[in-house]
Amino acid sequence: ETGVTQTPRHLVMGMTNKKSLKCEQHLGHNAMYWYKQSAKKPLELMFVYNFKEQTENNSVPSRFSPECPNSSHLFLHLHTLQPEDSALYLCASSQESGDMNTEAFFGQGTRLTVV
Amino acid sequence: DAKTTQPTSMDCAEGRAANLPCNHSTISGNEYVYWYRQIHSQGPQYIIHGLKNNETNEMASLIITEDRKSSTLILPHATLRDTAVYYCIVAYFGNEKLTFGTGTRLTIIP
Numbered sequence: 001e002t003g004v005t006q007t008p009r010h011l012v013m014g015m016t017n018k019k020s021l022k023c024e025q026h027l028g029h030n031a032m033y034w035y036k037q038s039a040k041k042p043l044e045l046m047f048v049y050n051f052k053e054q055t056e057n058n059s060v061p062s063r064f065s066p067e068c069p070n071s072s073h074l075f076l077h078l079h080t081l082q083p084e085d086s087a088l089y090l091c092a093s094s095q096e097s098g099d100m101n102t103e104a105f106f107g108q109g110t111r112l113t114v115v
Numbered sequence: 116d117a118k119t120t121q122p123t124s125m126d127c128a129e130g131r132a133a134n135l136p137c138n139h140s141t142i143s144g145n146e147y148v149y150w151y152r153q154i155h156s157q158g159p160q161y162i163i164h165g166l167k168n169n170e171t172n173e174m175a176s177l178i179i180t181e182d183r184k185s186s187t188l189i190l191p192h193a194t195l196r197d198t199a200v201y202y203c204i205v206a207y208f209g210n211e212k213l214t215f216g217t218g219t220r221l222t223i224i225p
Contacts (some may be wrong), residue, residue: 002158033212043159043215056212090158103149104213106158 003027006091006107021076021110023091032074035090081114119203124220133190135219137203140184147208150188152199193223
């Protein structure tokens with residue numbers, strides 16, 4: 001248990017569906033991240049939130065829409081996905097504040113299959 | 116962030132020390148070396164990080180060469196649960212926007 005919880009653990013959705021992935025951290029961190037891990041490819045950073053503000057969007061298609069209502073919760077809203085979007089989606093959190101920076105803590109991930 | 120080069124895969128006998136090398140010849144003076152691992156179907160787990168001095172914690176030791184162009188992660192007594200993909204990453208301190216490569220797939224052999 002890393003203190004970062006992702007739900008659901010597995011999700012199968014059709015290309016016309018709308019679904020959301022949820023991430024929650026109980027570590028008091030101020031930064032949260034979404035990563036994507038496709039089969040046989042390295043983890044790719046998708047989005048970064050710091051103090052609830054999005055600070056990075058790595059050219060992610062608009063069919064992925066992040067939301068960070070507070071520093072403990074992060075969502076990834078999905079709509080009209082493609083089969084190639086099937087992947088493991090990982091959430092992470094860290095503390096970023098000068099000398100108090102911590103390493104990244106990852107959740108267990110959501111295994112997404114788009115059919 | 117600088118790039119790293121790691122062997123694709125390695126085997127190690129259970130109970131022996133596992134030594135995982137990493138080359139980072141373009142590392143800049145302010146960049147740290149981080150190691151994470153990912154056990155199958157789980158999220159990555161932080162192991163250790165260092166700047167230029169050798170570091171040790173309850174999980175592993177990190178040996179960084181004097182010129183900082185390479186490093187070695189040492190798992191002193193490998194167990195079957197250490198079977199995972201190990202990632203060597205260089206990044207500025209506090210920059211957790213990590214750039215993962217393909218890592219080294221370490222298999223611990225009974």
